[in-house]
Amino acid sequence: MNQRAKILVGSSIIVVAIAFLFISAFASSGTSYLMQVDEAVYKINHENVVDKKMRIEGRVLPGSVSWNAKALELKFVMVPIKGSEEYKLPVVYNDVKPDNFEHPEAQIVVEGKYDGKVFQADTLLIKCPSKYQKKQ
Amino acid sequence: MDNLFLASVGSFALILGFLLSAYAVIVGIIAQRTNNPAMAESVKGASIAIALTTTIAVVIMEVYLISGQFAIQYVAHYTSSDLPLFYRFAALWAGNEGSLLLWAWVLSIYSLAIALNNVVPKIKPIALTILNINNLFFLFILSFVTKPFVILNPAPAEGYGLNPLLQNPGMVIHPIAVYLGYVGFAVPFAFAMAALIAKYPGDEWIKVTRRWTVFAWLFLSLGNLTGMEWAYVELGWGGYWAWDPVENASFMPWLTGSAFLHSVMVQERKDMLKVWNIFLISITYVLTLFGTFLTRSGVLSSVHAFADQSLGRYFLIFTTLALFGSMYLLIDRLSFLKEGKEFESVISKESSFLLNNLLLVGAAFTTFWGTTFPLFSELFTGEKVTVGAPFFNTVNMPIFLAFILLMGICPLIAWRKASISHLIRNFALPFIIALIVTIYLFIIGIHKPWAIASYFINTFVLLTTLWEIWKGVKTRVKLTGENFAKALINLFLKNRRRYGGYIIHIGLVLIAIGITGSSLYDIEKNITLTANEKVTVKNYTLVFKGLRELQLKNADAVVADIDVYYGDKYLTHLTPSKNFYSNEPNPTSEVAIKGSLKEDLYIVLAGWENENTAIFKIKVNPLIAWIWIGGYFLIFGTLFALWPGKGTEMGPRVVGATSLAKEA
Numbered sequence: 001m002n003q004r005a006k007i008l009v010g011s012s013i014i015v016v017a018i019a020f021l022f023i024s025a026f027a028s029s030g031t032s033y034l035m036q037v038d039e040a041v042y043k044i045n046h047e048n049v050v051d052k053k054m055r056i057e058g059r060v061l062p063g064s065v066s067w068n069a070k071a072l073e074l075k076f077v078m079v080p081i082k083g084s085e086e087y088k089l090p091v092v093y094n095d096v097k098p099d100n101f102e103h104p105e106a107q108i109v110v111e112g113k114y115d116g117k118v119f120q121a122d123t124l125l126i127k128c129p130s131k132y133q134k135k136q
Numbered sequence: 137m138d139n140l141f142l143a144s145v146g147s148f149a150l151i152l153g154f155l156l157s158a159y160a161v162i163v164g165i166i167a168q169r170t171n172n173p174a175m176a177e178s179v180k181g182a183s184i185a186i187a188l189t190t191t192i193a194v195v196i197m198e199v200y201l202i203s204g205q206f207a208i209q210y211v212a213h214y215t216s217s218d219l220p221l222f223y224r225f226a227a228l229w230a231g232n233e234g235s236l237l238l239w240a241w242v243l244s245i246y247s248l249a250i251a252l253n254n255v256v257p258k259i260k261p262i263a264l265t266i267l268n269i270n271n272l273f274f275l276f277i278l279s280f281v282t283k284p285f286v287i288l289n290p291a292p293a294e295g296y297g298l299n300p301l302l303q304n305p306g307m308v309i310h311p312i313a314v315y316l317g318y319v320g321f322a323v324p325f326a327f328a329m330a331a332l333i334a335k336y337p338g339d340e341w342i343k344v345t346r347r348w349t350v351f352a353w354l355f356l357s358l359g360n361l362t363g364m365e366w367a368y369v370e371l372g373w374g375g376y377w378a379w380d381p382v383e384n385a386s387f388m389p390w391l392t393g394s395a396f397l398h399s400v401m402v403q404e405r406k407d408m409l410k411v412w413n414i415f416l417i418s419i420t421y422v423l424t425l426f427g428t429f430l431t432r433s434g435v436l437s438s439v440h441a442f443a444d445q446s447l448g449r450y451f452l453i454f455t456t457l458a459l460f461g462s463m464y465l466l467i468d469r470l471s472f473l474k475e476g477k478e479f480e481s482v483i484s485k486e487s488s489f490l491l492n493n494l495l496l497v498g499a500a501f502t503t504f505w506g507t508t509f510p511l512f513s514e515l516f517t518g519e520k521v522t523v524g525a526p527f528f529n530t531v532n533m534p535i536f537l538a539f540i541l542l543m544g545i546c547p548l549i550a551w552r553k554a555s556i557s558h559l560i561r562n563f564a565l566p567f568i569i570a571l572i573v574t575i576y577l578f579i580i581g582i583h584k585p586w587a588i589a590s591y592f593i594n595t596f597v598l599l600t601t602l603w604e605i606w607k608g609v610k611t612r613v614k615l616t617g618e619n620f621a622k623a624l625i626n627l628f629l630k631n632r633r634r635y636g637g638y639i640i641h642i643g644l645v646l647i648a649i650g651i652t653g654s655s656l657y658d659i660e661k662n663i664t665l666t667a668n669e670k671v672t673v674k675n676y677t678l679v680f681k682g683l684r685e686l687q688l689k690n691a692d693a694v695v696a697d698i699d700v701y702y703g704d705k706y707l708t709h710l711t712p713s714k715n716f717y718s719n720e721p722n723p724t725s726e727v728a729i730k731g732s733l734k735e736d737l738y739i740v741l742a743g744w745e746n747e748n749t750a751i752f753k754i755k756v757n758p759l760i761a762w763i764w765i766g767g768y769f770l771i772f773g774t775l776f777a778l779w780p781g782k783g784t785e786m787g788p789r790v791v792g793a794t795s796l797a798k799e800a
Contacts, residue, residue, distance in 0.1 A: 011494060014491065033521055097751075
């Protein structure tokens with residue numbers, strides 16, 4: 001086999017190895033469906049999503065926040081950003097309450113699983129104040 | 137409203153710049169086709185004029201920013217009367233309109249430099265036309281889509297002020313560094329396309345644009361590093377990289393740009409990989425446009441929220457045009473790009489550079505797919521599937537480790553063909569020492585497989601690089617009789633490109649070590665404490681003394697007093713705080729860090745119930761300081777390699793007698 005062919009074979013092996021890594025990482029790790037609260041509530045009521053990893057975007061229903069600092073437990077209800085507040089998702093988050101959590105315009109993203117009663121959030125993100133567009 | 141007259145001047149200047157760019161593009165194309173030197177001169181004049189218009193617009197904006205003219209919407213949005221002068225000046229790139237203006241200005245200056253410089257005369261005019269197409273696009277956006285000089289009537293009495301998260305020196309450097317990086321790649325891209333269009337056989341365009349490429353790469357590196365440092369110090373989640381779309385946007389062109397930097401060396405010496413290089417620079421350039429699109433269009437949900445749908449659409453169109461245009465050209469001219477030499481051996485510097493490229497492009501491809509997957513999945517399945525950090529880490533970490541290993545091996549492999557025995561002789565000692573170090577680390581408790589692999593490889597690469605330098609100095613001493621120190625300095629100065637490269641490699645190794653320690657062995661504890669309560673994390677005992685209020689220049693702060701003990705010894709007093717700015721609804725967390733070479737103790741005041749009860753997020757990040765130290769090495773090494781003058785020619789093929797004989 002001449003040198004060129006050897007290079008080609010070697011390169012192909014590398015490419016295949018990376019592709020294999022890529023595909024197996026995809027299958028095993030963190031892909032999760034991003035959805036709005038109304039879709040999430042619909043899925044919970046109509047499908048079995050218990051223990052399925054979900055990523056849900058919404059806002060906090062004012063007045064629904066309960067924060068136990070000593071136990072680091074944050075309980076609240078999520079509603080859709082745009083849409084009816086009748087879609088309510090109860091969430092529990094066992095970590096530090098983020099800055100500006102109760103800001104009326106805060107949009108939050110939770111990631112975690114529904115356990116049958118509440119959504120157990122592993123991560124809770126608040127959309128940062130925009131750097132390029134100033135919020136009025 | 138006399139001083140608002142300048143705003144009209146500014147807007148007019150931008151529209152004029154737009155028209156001039158259109159003129160320059162049209163005339164440039166005609167001049168090329170009809171071989172008309174008078175028209176070509178006219179394009180040169182247009183380039184000067186375009187640079188003038190953008191300069192005028194930038195100067196006017198700065199005048200407004202520094203003088204605090206709140207009738208200008210941009211000034212009102214991003215400054216306030218109590219904002220320090222330095223940040224007023226930097227507010228030019230704090231927002232969308234201003235940063236686009238900055239981009240257009242830098243691009244026009246770069247274009248002017250090309251216009252005035254008589255390099256590669258056969259293809260330079262075409263390259264200039266391509267740059268002017270870019271100018272045209274950005275000036276179009278600034279004239280008609282995102283206008284910087286919008287006036288507010290009535291003028292507000294006070295501005296909103298600069299987001300306090302941005303009032304941080306690192307954050308001032310970060311955007312401008314990224315833009316200088318992005319725009320810098322436009323020049324080699326333009327020349328590459330010009331060479332294709334004109335079917336120009338020579339390689340001078342690579343030599344000519346090499347400085348631009350390294351320059352752009354330098355700033356992109358600086359941009360990424362300052363972005364990481366800012367995230368760590370200002371955002372308060374304890375980390376520096378989250379594989380967020382905006383982060384990935386500036387990382388992907390860095391990866392492909394690094395690949396390009398290396399593979400052009402192969403083309404320069406061996407006349408190989410021509411097609412690959414054109415592909416690489418095109419992808420790099422397209423990724424810079426794509427990165428801007430991702431950041432400004434709001435199309436991907438990210439912790440950073442920017443939203444301007446129409447702007448996004450224009451960027452997407454322009455990016456797509458650039459991609460398809462360059463790929464079409466490449467494929468069309470494929471037969472013309474005949475390779476020079478063949479690969480002579482599987483184990484050679486050429487092949488190791490190719491491997492380097494495959495790894496970097498593999499990582500870039502992975503990052504690209506992970507970042508854009510939500511878009512494509514929604515397109516095809518209707519559901520937005522997001523990919524988290526674990527995916528990126530699983531695929532990219534092995535790639536990066538392999539890449540670092542290669543970084544250590546490659547300098548020792550000869551061009552054309554290397555003998556296995558020669559390699560073994562060179563690697564044996566570093567390999568053994570690295571093994572000993574790794575075994576020691578295992579004994580003292582480092583058991584995680586990735587950590588073991590990483591520390592071994594990084595130690596090995598550090599040693600091989602130092603060994604390579606040592607060999608060079610020794611040979612020089614033998615041949616010139618200089619003492620060690622003098623030989624070392626002269627060796628470096630006379631071979632800046634090569635030894636600058638080694639410094640950069642050492643910097644990357646240090647960064648890798650820092651990343652390994654801080655991501656695999658970091659410790660986090662979140663806890664609520666009442667006054668005089670204490671908590672122990674690793675060997676640190678933190679005693680919370682209480683909260684107090686503090687009045688800062690433009691903010692009210694709530695400060696937590698914490699006494700820190702290491703073991704039994706008193707170490708320091710830390711004051712993590714939350715700052716409430718008058719113009720901002722959201723407070724910022726001022727993180728308290730006690731850093732050492734070994735690790736960082738990182739404390740965030742996360743919240744409080746009353747003045748005696750506070751919630752803390754505590755992190756210990758091992759080895760994280762080495763990321764910043766490695767960053768300094770990287771920047772210094774690049775500047776060293778870039779510095780003009782003798783010693784920056786292609787390094788000698790073999791370090792040793794032949795090269796020194798050439799010098800003497």
